[in-house]
Amino acid sequence: MTLSDNLKALKGHLERFRTVGVQNRIGGKDQDGSGGTFATVSPVDKSWICDVALGTSKDIDAAARAAHDAFPDWRDLPAKERKSMLVRIAEAIEARAEEIALCECWDTGQAHRFMSKAALRGAENFRYFADQADSARDGYNLPSPGLANVTTRVPIGPVGIITPWNTPFMLSTWKIAPALAAGCTVVHKPAELSPLTARLLVEIAEDAGLPAGVLNTVNGHGEDAGKALCEHPLLKAIAFVGESATGKLIVRQGADTLKRVHLELGGKNPVIVFGDADLERALDAVIFMIYSINGERCTSSSRLLVDESIREEFEARLTERVNRIKVGHPLDPATEIGPLIAEDHFRKVTSYFDIATSEGATVAAGGAVGDPAGYYVQPTLFTNADNGMRIAQEEIFGPVLTSIGFSDEDEALKLANDTDYGLAGYVWTNDLARALRVTEKLEAGMIWVNAENVRHLPTPFGGTKASGMGRDGGDWSFEFYMEQKHIGFATGEHKIPRLGN
Secondary structure, X not given: OOHHHHHHHHHHHHHHHHHHOEOEEEOXXXXXXXXXXXXXXXXXXXXXXXXXXXXXXXXXXXXXXXXXXXXHHHHHOOHHHHHHHHHXXXXXXXXXXXXXXXXXXXXXXXXXXXXXXXXXXXXXXHHHXXXXXXXXXXXXXXXXXXXXXXXXXXXXXXXEEEOOOOOHHHHHHHHHHHHHHHOOOEEEEOOOOOOHHHHHHHHHHHHOOOOOOOEEEOOEOHHHHHHHHHHOOOOOEEEEEOOHHHHHHHHHHHHOOOOEEXXXXXXXXXXXXXXXXXXXXXXXXXXXXXXXXXXXXXXXXXXXXXEOOOXXXXXXXXXXXXXXXXXXXXXXXXXXXXXXXXXXXXXXXXHHHHHHHHHOOEEEEOOOEOOOOOOOEOOEEEEOOOOOOHHHHOOOOOOEEEEEEEOOHHHHHHHXXXXXXXXXEEEEOOOHHHHHHHHHHOOXXXXXXXXXXXXXXXXXXXXXXXXXXXOEOHHHHHHHHEEEEEEEEEOOOXXXXXXOO
């Protein structure tokens, strides 16, 4: 497909949004927002896409009640039937994958080469958790003298899910699929900056046979709809993906109703390259993990910690490669970096260009804006930096890498852990003993050795420190969306103490 082919196909997909907008979906019915509408704008050329229903606490209340009413039947549906339903949703996602990818690119600015895969990842999420639905309630047999003790799990109830704007479709499926597989019903509030594919997902799910009210979508702003979602007494848990400051608010807002909270938050993730590493592969991974997805992802390796023995060579090769990264229209198959999501975020990212030079760092590549037609920036590399600089401590969330040298293993670990965040880490070395030592002491929830972020769905995903709490993936997702229940059956050996003789 060429750029012109993709633009032609996109035009047909956008026509329906421009005609009817994006409405809320509550209890299987389209609903206008009680707050009116707001516009969603493409970062590609700053053009209006469509109007979106502006949900408020009133809409959240209606959605929570719909999810509450739908919960008993969905909870009691046999697991095999729930599994079949999720498989049908996965098949429907695959059938509409190109539509999803094109809308996502236009709504977020992400390059098509990545979003085409992200749509299929959404289908993979549904298939994986469909396969786990049969065993979601499985427990343990834990006998004790006089008692046969067994455990089981039951779905926690209706839940709220708040998803971000960077890869919205895939991350929505990542949260919603296990909730549905567990037997929970959902109220989903997508990010207001990227609402299109959340609408596609609820349509796809209901067209595949998902009962009305099992998945509800309410658009709106965090300070109103998001707050109401976190405070609503009918919702038993909140799963959130986003920045750390918002995660703290969610914990406070959910406290009065004792909500279970899962937070997947930000990161300032180190990639540590030792002198004995395979430098060509390490270079590929360093570049991929910060400059793909526009640098707008929580697991991006935004701090390069490089052994002083190879620093000059590695940074020189890195600079050359960064300068060759293609920035352009996201629907152009050759594009590697598209525009940033919105004007406010564009201003935030580009503000670090001046911050870096004022702190004494060198702009080795990039450090400038791109095509003014949209929110484009050049991929940027800062060198001659130290870990105390803002560019090394703050989550920029764009295609911006800060390089810092280290002299030995102890210093590398000290620098890596010297941050408020602890989401991911990447280690490059051919010394197995060193890899074991470093990964043991590195303060991060997820670490990859001699690899980029390769997501394996059965493994736990989540961070430490300011990067969040809780884990997704495999059985860890069910631990969040389900309650453990213990049942003790007395046997003939059990003696009950007698009182009042």
